[in-house]
Amino acid sequence: MVDLNNVSESLQRGDAEKVEELVRGALGENLLPKDILENGLIKGMDIIGAKFKKNEVYVPEVLIAARAMHAGMSILRPKLAETGVKNIGTVAVGTVKGDLHDIGKNLVIMMLEGAGFEVIDLGIDVPVDKFVEAVTKYKLNVLGMSALLTTTMIQMQEVIKAISDAGLRDKVKIMIGGAPITQNYADQIGADGYSPDAASAVDKAKTFIA
Numbered sequence: 001m002v003d004l005n006n007v008s009e010s011l012q013r014g015d016a017e018k019v020e021e022l023v024r025g026a027l028g029e030n031l032l033p034k035d036i037l038e039n040g041l042i043k044g045m046d047i048i049g050a051k052f053k054k055n056e057v058y059v060p061e062v063l064i065a066a067r068a069m070h071a072g073m074s075i076l077r078p079k080l081a082e083t084g085v086k087n088i089g090t091v092a093v094g095t096v097k098g099d100l101h102d103i104g105k106n107l108v109i110m111m112l113e114g115a116g117f118e119v120i121d122l123g124i125d126v127p128v129d130k131f132v133e134a135v136t137k138y139k140l141n142v143l144g145m146s147a148l149l150t151t152t153m154i155q156m157q158e159v160i161k162a163i164s165d166a167g168l169r170d171k172v173k174i175m176i177g178g179a180p181i182t183q184n185y186a187d188q189i190g191a192d193g194y195s196p197d198a199a200s201a202v203d204k205a206k207t208f209i210a
């Protein structure tokens with residue numbers, strides 16, 4: 001019997017091979033993909049995230065845990081799609097121009113995918129035009145922007161302005177995040193929402209499509 005706590009613990013150790021093996025095993029035992037995701041992978045990543053905030057683990061540990069999460073997700077993703085976690089909305093997420101930080105963005109993407117969103121990863125260092133283009137190209141419900149630098153967060157305002165100028169502001173909900181971002185800042189630049197972490201980003205995206 002695969003114990004999902006082992007999935008969570010292997011993920012926290014960053015043991016990608018073990019995570020893959022346990023996820024395969026759990027699927028073989030007919031555990032629900034949604035349970036494996038929530039009680040194994042996401043649980044482990046949540047614990048790492050909380051420890052990171054308290055400085056109990058550092059960036060390398062976060063990175064290898066995220067890699068293990070990816071490994072588990074690669075096995076789980078097709079099954080999630082099959083078992084009726086259907087596309088509940090389309091979201092594109094990118095890190096703004098000048099900014100190369102992508103660990104948080106990737107976590108947000110993984111959590112959104114796990115919750116049943118179709119997610120387009122726009123990558124890092126994304127220019128304003130590419131965000132604007134994505135709105136119509138992918139018929140987005142939600143556009144997410146990430147920034148980790150105080151010098152790049154101002155790009156978010158540029159993107160929102162460009163989307164308004166293109167006459168698309170009422171077509172898409174915009175949510176923003178990253179360490180220097182606050183609800184106050186989101187209000188100030190006219191974003192529809194802000195989330196401090198990946199789990200609440202999913203809740204926020206769900207409220208937009210409800």
Ligand code: B12
Nearest residue numbers: 099100101102103104144146149150177178179197198201
């Ligand atoms: C890892 C890291 C790097 C790595 C990035 C690797 C990578 N692939 O991402 C490297 C080494 C490349 C790097 C480079 C730099 N970095 Co750096 N980096 C960090 C560090 C240590 C951790 C960031 C991280 O990954 N956190 C973990 C993730 C999980 O958290 P997160 O990103 O906050 O994401 C969560 C939430 O914010 C939210 N979220 C994130 N995005 C989004 C998006 C949406 C839509 C939503 C809803 C939510 C959301 O959900 C996420 C998951 O819970 C931070 C310090 C810190 N404590 O934040 C500095 C930090 C961000 N870096 C900093 C600096 C200065 C730099 C450099 C300029 C350093 C230099 N002199 O070269 C360069 C800039 C490069 C560039 N142009 O981007 C400063 C920024 C200072 C500031 N106020 O602007 C920080 C704060 C360090 C410091 N204390 O000085 N960095």
